[in-house]
Amino acid sequence: MGLLIKDVELGGLETDVLIEGNRFKRIGPNLDADGARVVAGRGKAIVPTFVNMHTHASMALLRGYADDLELHDWLTNYIWPLEAKMGEEDIYTGARLACLEMIKSGTTCFNDMYWHYHGVARAVEEMGMRAMLSSVFIDFNDEARAATEREQAAKLFEQQGRYSDRIGFTLGPHAIYTVSEESLRWVKSFADEHGLLIHIHVSETEKEVVDCRALHGLRPVQWLEKIGLLGANVVAAHVIHVDDEEIGILARNQVKVVHNPASNMKLASGRFPYARLRDAGVHVSLGTDGCSSNNNLCMLEEMKFAALNAKLVHNDPTVLPAAEAFDMATTRGAEALGLDCGRIAEGLLADCMLVDLDNPRLVPGYQLIDDLVYSADSSCIDTVICDGEILMENGRVEGEEEIVADAKAYVSRFQSQ
Ligand SMILES: CSC[C@H]1O[C@@H](n2cnc3c(O)ncnc32)[C@H](O)[C@@H]1O
Numbered sequence: 001m002g003l004l005i006k007d008v009e010l011g012g013l014e015t016d017v018l019i020e021g022n023r024f025k026r027i028g029p030n031l032d033a034d035g036a037r038v039v040a041g042r043g044k045a046i047v048p049t050f051v052n053m054h055t056h057a058s059m060a061l062l063r064g065y066a067d068d069l070e071l072h073d074w075l076t077n078y079i080w081p082l083e084a085k086m087g088e089e090d091i092y093t094g095a096r097l098a099c100l101e102m103i104k105s106g107t108t109c110f111n112d113m114y115w116h117y118h119g120v121a122r123a124v125e126e127m128g129m130r131a132m133l134s135s136v137f138i139d140f141n142d143e144a145r146a147a148t149e150r151e152q153a154a155k156l157f158e159q160q161g162r163y164s165d166r167i168g169f170t171l172g173p174h175a176i177y178t179v180s181e182e183s184l185r186w187v188k189s190f191a192d193e194h195g196l197l198i199h200i201h202v203s204e205t206e207k208e209v210v211d212c213r214a215l216h217g218l219r220p221v222q223w224l225e226k227i228g229l230l231g232a233n234v235v236a237a238h239v240i241h242v243d244d245e246e247i248g249i250l251a252r253n254q255v256k257v258v259h260n261p262a263s264n265m266k267l268a269s270g271r272f273p274y275a276r277l278r279d280a281g282v283h284v285s286l287g288t289d290g291c292s293s294n295n296n297l298c299m300l301e302e303m304k305f306a307a308l309n310a311k312l313v314h315n316d317p318t319v320l321p322a323a324e325a326f327d328m329a330t331t332r333g334a335e336a337l338g339l340d341c342g343r344i345a346e347g348l349l350a351d352c353m354l355v356d357l358d359n360p361r362l363v364p365g366y367q368l369i370d371d372l373v374y375s376a377d378s379s380c381i382d383t384v385i386c387d388g389e390i391l392m393e394n395g396r397v398e399g400e401e402e403i404v405a406d407a408k409a410y411v412s413r414f415q416s417q
């Protein structure tokens with residue numbers, strides 16, 4: 001049937017956009033399409049939706065649960081004990097809440113790492129989003145646990161046929177301080193054998209570097225290269241504490257780095273060396289991290305944080321201009337995941353949103369991209385489309401009241417335990 005978006009602004013010019021199936025079929029003036037549903041675009045602009053490159057979506061249920069703590073204290077004393085009590089249905093409830101929040105703030109694709117794979121996958125499937133979901137790998141150097149994690153990863157990989165093409169499978173070794181060297185080597189060989197991405201936290205804190213040097217005599221990125229983990233299929237979140245040699249290693253190995261400015265600032269993890277990475281040719285995209293260290297999944301906010309943080313860190317207002325932040329949140333994420341989305345162009349996957357050009361936050365409207373990065377909030381987003389399907393119209397997502405009620409009910413149950 002298709003969608004025909006009429007008289008919408010694209011790159012400053014009014015045009016029509018025809019979506020057939022899950023792709024942009026034609027872009028140009030005066031388009032007609034028999035049987036297509038017509039969407040009125042006048043007064044709106046069409047832009048690509050966001051790709052959130054590092055999340056733990058179901059942590060939406062842990063929003064506000066443990067704030068203002070240092071990373072290792074936060075993880076070991078608050079988050080992990082609570083996560084240990086969560087089952088697949090809880091994870092599903094949290095992931096639906098996260099998907100709702102993401103859709104309402106213009107994200108249609110996310111790269112996730114969390115427990116209970118099927119709980120997250122079911123939510124993504126039902127909400128109509130696109131996601132790369134990882135089979136989590138944590139063994140704490142325990143061989144029995146490593147064997148279970150290997151079996152689990154292989155089994156989940158075999159079960160991918162259950163889900164649509166909107167869901168991709170990745171491997172998620174949590175970090176070098178939670179996964180043994182042997183397991184990291186296994187992850188790499190399994191990923192290379194099956195053409196999978198590896199999603200891992202790298203050099204997030206100074207402690208991680210100090211511990212790695214004490215254990216291996218090398219810094220984290222040096223050590224990861226030595227054990228052969230690095231490559232173009234590695235998506236490394238955070239990557240804050242890296243020296244020039246490590247930056248060269250990341251560039252040489254075409255590692256995809258994900259910047260998480262809100263989380264890094266909230267946990268005081270360190271200063272992300274954006275300009276040094278960019279100058280060395282490292283691929284950098286953008287993610288929110290989970291809702292317990294952010295505390296939301298809004299990529300509009302994240303772009304602004306990234307741009308402001310880079311200017312502060314490098315003491316230079318010209319570093320990370322708005323257009324670059326927008327690219328990091330859209331095109332670069334899609335590139336890192338090897339997906340055909342992140343831009344509005346004929347033939348690409350139809351993931352896009354319509355923003356209301358009369359929203360006060362987008363007025364007077366000198367530069368739409370600058371306004372989206374520095375001024376917009378979710379109220380500017382009218383319509384969200386993923387894979388050619390409308391997920392939000394007039395700011396409303398079908399079933400949103402039930403999703404919110406379920407999440408509230410989970411927290412009441414949890415608190416009464
Ligand atoms: C193995 S599932 C993901 C795991 O990671 C935890 N987590 C969330 N945010 C961070 C972060 O910034 N650094 C390290 N680990 C993080 C999450 O709670 C899950 O246990």
Ligand SMILES: [Zn+2]
Pocket residue numbers: 054055056201237289290
């Ligand atoms: Zn994380």
